[in-house]
Amino acid sequence: xxxxxxxxxxxxxxxxxxxxxxxxxxxxxxxxxxxxxxxxxxxxxxxxxxxxxxxxxxxxxxxxxxxxxxxxxxxxxxxxxxxxxxxxxxxxxxxxxxxxxxxxxxxxxxxxxxxxxxxxxxxxxxxxxxxxxxxxxxxxxxxxxxxxxxxxxxxxxxxxxxxxxxxxxxxxxxxxxxxxxxxxxxxxxxxxxxxxxxxxxxxxxxxxxxxxxxxxxxxxxxxxxxxxxxxxxxxxxxxxxxxxxxxxxxxxxxxxxxxxxxxxxxxxxxxxxxxxxxxxxxxxxxxxxxxxxxxxxxxxxxxxxxxxxxxxxxxxxxxxxxxxxxxxxxxxxxxxxxxxxxxxxxxxxxxxxxxxxxxxxxxxxxxxxxxxxxxxxxxxxxxxxxxxxxxxxxxxx
Amino acid sequence: xxxxxxxxxxxxxxxxxxxxxxxxxxxxxxxxxxxxxxxxxxxxxxxxxxxxxxxxxxxxxxxxxxxxxxxxxxxxxxxxxxxxxxxxxxxxxxxxxxxxxxxxxxxxxxxxxxxxxxxxxxxxxxxxxxxxxxxxxxxxxxxxxxx
Numbered sequence: 001x002x003x004x005x006x007x008x009x010x011x012x013x014x015x016x017x018x019x020x021x022x023x024x025x026x027x028x029x030x031x032x033x034x035x036x037x038x039x040x041x042x043x044x045x046x047x048x049x050x051x052x053x054x055x056x057x058x059x060x061x062x063x064x065x066x067x068x069x070x071x072x073x074x075x076x077x078x079x080x081x082x083x084x085x086x087x088x089x090x091x092x093x094x095x096x097x098x099x100x101x102x103x104x105x106x107x108x109x110x111x112x113x114x115x116x117x118x119x120x121x122x123x124x125x126x127x128x129x130x131x132x133x134x135x136x137x138x139x140x141x142x143x144x145x146x147x148x149x150x151x152x153x154x155x156x157x158x159x160x161x162x163x164x165x166x167x168x169x170x171x172x173x174x175x176x177x178x179x180x181x182x183x184x185x186x187x188x189x190x191x192x193x194x195x196x197x198x199x200x201x202x203x204x205x206x207x208x209x210x211x212x213x214x215x216x217x218x219x220x221x222x223x224x225x226x227x228x229x230x231x232x233x234x235x236x237x238x239x240x241x242x243x244x245x246x247x248x249x250x251x252x253x254x255x256x257x258x259x260x261x262x263x264x265x266x267x268x269x270x271x272x273x274x275x276x277x278x279x280x281x282x283x284x285x286x287x288x289x290x291x292x293x294x295x296x297x298x299x300x301x302x303x304x305x306x307x308x309x310x311x312x313x314x315x316x317x318x319x320x321x322x323x324x325x326x327x328x329x330x331x332x333x334x335x336x337x338x339x340x341x342x343x344x345x346x347x348x349x350x351x352x353x354x355x356x357x358x359x360x361x362x363x364x365x366x367x368x369x370x371x372x373x374x375x376x377x378x379x380x381x382x383x384x385x386x387x388x389x390x391x392x393x394x395x396x397x
Numbered sequence: 398x399x400x401x402x403x404x405x406x407x408x409x410x411x412x413x414x415x416x417x418x419x420x421x422x423x424x425x426x427x428x429x430x431x432x433x434x435x436x437x438x439x440x441x442x443x444x445x446x447x448x449x450x451x452x453x454x455x456x457x458x459x460x461x462x463x464x465x466x467x468x469x470x471x472x473x474x475x476x477x478x479x480x481x482x483x484x485x486x487x488x489x490x491x492x493x494x495x496x497x498x499x500x501x502x503x504x505x506x507x508x509x510x511x512x513x514x515x516x517x518x519x520x521x522x523x524x525x526x527x528x529x530x531x532x533x534x535x536x537x538x539x540x541x542x543x544x
Contacts, residue, residue: 127481128481128482128483128484128487129483129484131481131482131483131484132483132484132485134483135415135483139506140449141418142417142418142423142449143417143449144506145415146413146414146415146416146417146535147494147506147507147508147535147537148414148415148479148482148483148486148489148490148492148494148508149479149494149506150479150481150482150483152481153477153479153494156477156479157474157475157476157477157494157495157496158475159477160475160476160477160519161474161475161519164475164518164519164520205480206478206480206491207480207481208477208478208479208480208481209477209478209479209480209491210477211477256506257496257504257505257506258504259447259448259449259503259504259505260502260503260504261474261498261502261503261504262504264474264475264496
């Protein structure tokens, strides 16, 4: 029988402003947080230290002073491993790749238990200064960055085009932020938990027109750890676990912008990757019970929900306004609060998405529990969804 | 001999905020742009243009490329106005950027120049211009007046 991978344990710190300024007398040290989370996740899984055979870390931000963070942490925790130990990087896709690579360790037989983990600290660096780095990550650093593009400016142009083609309004986009803030109000890991209204979203200062402050992700820090295991190990533990049922990846062969005019807001990579993941899982879009997207802005959640077939083209914005994507609705999306309210420490964001699905599919999401949740879908991406990495997860009792 | 597309040149009394690097290959584009010359590479095998210019054809991977004129006109596919700018661009913000579909079927992204009395709107006709800064050029687009 083909090997299958299960999520058996999770841990995370609430997303927020944890990073200390360089001149603070008492500093927050990344490895102290990370080692605690490893122990918490291992306890949650019900396994032991000696069972861990591979650790796949997300690359820390350049602001993290300790370099070679992954092998340093193994030294801190006296963890010896026979599988693989590495840091992976894929810009926005970083944490999705760490999860995917940890799955591979099990699928390849290199490990029976593997951790996908990481920490992202950046909030003590100002947004304008952080953007000096992030502006070089999107588009051509000579031909685009020279014009002043920033990562979210591309999503803003998605929004302008979507509103033009489908008649969507800022109120429609704002409904996504309001819905996600409501979800975040029920999530102890979320950065912003005070409910907001559509009027409040629309009246925020512009960041990248037409998107305002509440349409875009906040700055924040986070750290998380997932314990993955072969299904055999998962079953032996006698507790609910979450099975990785399908996986799809697609890169559309363009970086940020396609010089052959295409339907930029069709998110072709998400269409293709989700089709592969659904096929592998033997499911179709309407079978999915809930979704956690890598969707940094309100518009992105709308476009991904359409690309994955969860909402009709041009209907994703209305779905939030009509409550279809809210808890209790037809297809709850971003029950964690999403990137705009749960928070977006970018290099570990997808780890939080898998944790939300794991909590939901293990029936322990508390006040945000989706009733009878069986199938969830998570997305990771880079660029303007030029590439997508998508997993379908299933609850196993 | 290929005819050239020449763009209007707008003088800007400052330096570029984040100047592009030049290679021995791309300097042909930037030095041409200083004179208003609007061009990219075109494949001599499959005839396709690409932008930004590349020393090979990204479609068929042939190294046989030549400089060829780009359209000076196109339509605005989408746009945004950036208020939260990186440090290097802080004193220019807010500024508009957009995506242009040129008449010659090339899509590109660039800075937009506002024209008084004309609101930016997707699908509106646009024309390319050169912004001639004190230290070199950038390409940009602006709405076509009286379109």
